[in-house]
Amino acid sequence: MSRMKTLCAMESLVEDVPQINFIICPALIDDCDQIYELVQEYYSEYGIPSSRQLNKDTFRKDGFESQNPSFQCFIAKTRKEEDVIIGFVLWFRPSENTTGQPVFLEALYVSKPYRQKYVEQALFEKTIQIY
Template sequence: MDNSKIIIREANKEDCDQIVKLIQELADFEKMPNGPKIDAKTLRRDGFGEEKMFRCLVAADGDNLVAYALYFFNYSTWEGVNVYLEDLYVTPTYRHRGIGTTLWRKVAQVAVDRKCNRLDWVCLGWNKQSIDFYKSKGSINLTSQEDWNLFRLSGDNLRAFVNNTDKK
């Protein structure tokens, strides 16, 4: 397929309806179709409102978005400012054309330009093809290399903890 018409650019608030659809496609791919709880309005507020909570790059084929990379900055007390890549997704018909790698590289360039010390993300354990690809580019799996474990406190458990009504 011809990539000459694919444009990679910063997302804008008008893209949010299509980004939500891509987020749902990613959730379906990850076998978590009921995962996404946000809508385009939330994306517009959080990414393009007064306080920008994330940044996003998109790949467009004309007016159609075919891929996105959503990321944000975080802070490590060990290393300073870092970039966290929340999502990197390419629609199936546009895969194996270098679009995902280009988006990933552009996010990495943001990290380098901002003098960040690292770029972090998670990958599902069953996604061996992606894991092997990431490793081939010099990435390390922190779970196997350093025994870091990812934890989450959410929903009712989060609220119970805040209200000191957790059962433990």
């Protein structure tokens, strides 16, 4: 069993942690609006000044519509009748050609109701798997 599947399966074994069924996958352009809503939560919760915030159009263009996107994104989403994105991790590789394949984690965020349920860890694990 892969580490990711193990993390998701472990949730039902941990006492006092309600079971949540979720998957981690690469974000697609169709996910952009839901991800941006979480990005807004992130900005608000961590007090990111408006001067440092991306607007929705720039976020979509830079991450999803560009030939060379400025960032990559994995999402965590529930496995229900209607998938709901509950978290994301934004990461990028530096443009310089450096030794190895460095990856910079820009932001990792999980909506409050889904925290401390291994979602954060699963997103982080998925990101380091690309290294």
